[in-house]
Amino acid sequence: DGLRKIVTHAQDDQKLASNLVSRVNIFDQLKGVLPTLSSESQKQFNNVLIANNPAELEALMETANKELARSRLLKKTDQIQAKAEINKINKGSLTKDDAIIKFAKSDKPAKISTLFASFVKLDQKYISNSLLQMNSDALVVLCKSVDISVEAVREIGEMRCRILHMPSSTVDKFVNDFKNMDEDASQRTMRFVGLQTNLKKSIV
Structure with missing residues (x-):
């Protein structure tokens, strides 16, 4: 450093x-x-x-x-592997939770952001930004809106701790914030984010 x-x-x-x-x-x-x-x-x-x-x-x-x-090659490989898992999820041979947990345990935030981007129909760059920010508020909303389990959320929190070198206490806060988040409110928020994003694209 x-x-x-x-x-x-x-x-x-x-x-x-x-x-x-x-x-x-x-x-x-x-x-x-x-x-x-x-x-x-x-x-x-x-x-x-x-x-x-x-x-x-x-x-x-x-x-x-x-x-x-x-x-760049590693990033491309991660995207290809994540998209293969998305196909399995769409076919019903793999659950969202299992895919997320596997990637989180392997410290693969790029793969997780690819999954989330497909779930909420947003560009991956927006997901990547929220996934590795110190402030987890946006990520909590995102996780709640895609209807994943507490176990999957905890694994994401553990991954964030390892990558961002945050104290382990932040995992419990992240999980509790997820539990307390209203699902309908999270989905409304994500719809609004989607509309705002599409509006910006149309202006550009």
Whole structure:
């Protein structure tokens, strides 16, 4: 985390960038950091570094590009696997709860967001945002609206704790909020969200 912060600041600081690349084995360390930056941050940092050590930078970018390609491939694979489970759910050979529990125990939020997106007919990006936000209010509404079990909700809460490094006490709060949420109210809210989303799309 410390190196990542330095890299972020070095995007706009030529002297800091120069000092950074002069460190021994810094490019080996940067291989693990650069892929975690946004594409825009990577471009800015590259512009600063290119005058200092272009050969090492080229090797570094090759590694970053491979990591990006790998990340995209994993995401695509997750979506394909989740859609296969959706087909099973639609055919009645798998329950929503079983699919969600399996993905949650494996820490696969992308797969869960694909499932939820199909349940509520929303773009996956909206589901992904609520799934891994610290504030779980929107996720509680979402879970209640798709009629899943308390066990499935608890597994989602446990997954969030592991990924977001939250205290275990948040799981009980998440589950209790789900239990106390009115199902009709949650479905009305999701219908409203759907209308708002479609309206924004039509304007764009």
